[in-house]
Amino acid sequence: MSETQRVGERLPEDVDTDDCMVSYTYTYSPDLLKDQVAFITGGGSGIGFRIAEVFMRHGCDTVIASRNLEKLKEAAHKLSAATGRRCLPLCVDVRQPDTISAAVEETLKELGHINILINNAAGNFLCPAMALSFNAFKTVMEIDTMGTFNTSKVVYEKWFKDHGGNIVNISATLGYRGQGLQVHAGSAKAANDAMTKHLAVEWGPSGVRVNTLAPGPVSGTEGYRRLGGPQGEAAGVFCSIPLQRAGNKTEMAHGVLFLASRVSSFVTGAALVMDGGAWLTSANDVAAMLGIAYNSAKL
Ligand SMILES: CC/C=C\C/C=C\C/C=C\C/C=C\C/C=C\C/C=C\C=C\C(=O)SCCNC(=O)CCNC(=O)[C@H](O)C(C)(C)COP(=O)(O)OP(=O)(O)OC[C@H]1O[C@@H](n2cnc3c(N)ncnc32)[C@H](O)[C@@H]1OP(=O)(O)O
Numbered sequence: 313m314s315e316t317q318r319v320g321e322r323l324p325e326d327v328d329t330d331d332c333m334v335s336y337t338y339t340y341s342p343d344l345l346k347d348q349v350a351f352i353t354g355g356g357s358g359i360g361f362r363i364a365e366v367f368m369r370h371g372c373d374t375v376i377a378s379r380n381l382e383k384l385k386e387a388a389h390k391l392s393a394a395t396g397r398r399c400l401p402l403c404v405d406v407r408q409p410d411t412i413s414a415a416v417e418e419t420l421k422e423l424g425h426i427n428i429l430i431n432n433a434a435g436n437f438l439c440p441a442m443a444l445s446f447n448a449f450k451t452v453m454e455i456d457t458m459g460t461f462n463t464s465k466v467v468y469e470k471w472f473k474d475h476g477g478n479i480v481n482i483s484a485t486l487g488y489r490g491q492g493l494q495v496h497a498g499s500a501k502a503a504n505d506a507m508t509k510h511l512a513v514e515w516g517p518s519g520v521r522v523n524t525l526a527p528g529p530v531s532g533t534e535g536y537r538r539l540g541g542p543q544g545e546a547a548g549v550f551c552s553i554p555l556q557r558a559g560n561k562t563e564m565a566h567g568v569l570f571l572a573s574r575v576s577s578f579v580t581g582a583a584l585v586m587d588g589g590a591w592l593t594s595a596n597d598v599a600a601m602l603g604i605a606y607n608s609a610k611l
Pocket residue numbers: 434435436437438439443444445446447448449451452484485486497527528529530534535536538539540541542543544545549550553590595596597598601610611
């Protein structure tokens with residue numbers, strides 16, 4: 313049985329590398345984000361790269377912002393070549409608010425405005441709590457949670473407060489049930505889920521919507537490789553996910569497109585779960601599924 317047959321519908325196009333898709337089938341109007349500007353943290357790889365590509369295919373210019381400028385320049389070149397839209401690569405460490413401020417100012421100078429902020433940058437690895445150093449826990453909280461707050465606050469202060477806008481935070485369903493080897497990332501993402509709701513309430517009157525996309529395992533990404541996705545696939549663990557497979561990056565990008573566009577104009581403070589139903593079953597526990605002992609040394 314093919315994957316497509318298993319889920320009973322067409323799977324969006326995708327490629328497993330950080331390259332643009334060879335072909336793309338539109339569901340929404342190609343003008344959905346025409347002349348808008350999106351600021352995407354971690355946009356040079358994985359899910360963030362595909363979000364940038366899908367947004368640009370819908371008429372948007374993008375900023376892709378993370379720590380490795382060389383990687384970003386290469387990604388920006390590919391994205392612009394495939395879509396004909398502008399992509400500005402900017403060096404940002406989301407733990408350092410001054411780097412975010414500089415990048416937002418550069419964006420406004422070069423592209424004139426910001427309509428959408430995607431908080432996608434994150435860090436993760438498998439590690440049992442007892443082997444996790446205090447600094448390792450702090451590092452993940454600083455990237456995932458502080459990074460999301462820092463970027464949201466700077467973009468709000470410098471643009472959204474007076475012009476409105478749209479924020480989408482990339483979370484994960486791993487925190488919904490609890491999971492071995494993931495106390496750092498699960499805690500960080502749970503805090504972000506709360507942040508989405510608080511900021512939606514506080515900033516709604518300024519015309520700012522704030523929502524969450526919560527993926528399960530997404531193939532063709534660094535997160536998937538780090539968390540044992542390929543081994544999980546080989547061991548057949550995805551059979552216990554209701555839709556019996558991992559998601560792909562284009563599916564995630566389409567969820568984000570929905571949340572960041574006028575299609576969802578009355579939605580704020582919400583979480584869109586895109587995990588094939590994984591969190592509803594015990595399939596979410598990567599360590600248990602792969603037979604890794606919770607108390608082993610760091611992986
Ligand atoms: C439904 C599932 C069904 C079946 C499951 C089967 C298979 C699983 C398949 C897929 C996954 C399944 C479910 C997924 C669901 C949810 C996933 C949720 C979240 C996913 C998140 C991500 O994927 S994030 C993206 C991943 N990409 C990255 O992490 C890239 C960026 N990362 C980094 O920059 C680094 O790795 C970093 C996070 C460590 C930060 O780097 P840096 O600032 O340079 O920090 P360091 O100085 O290197 O380290 C700081 C401290 O951290 C310690 N450390 C580092 N690495 C590790 C490690 N591997 N283990 C333990 N500790 C580590 C380091 O030692 C430092 O601490 P000290 O005390 O030594 O100072």
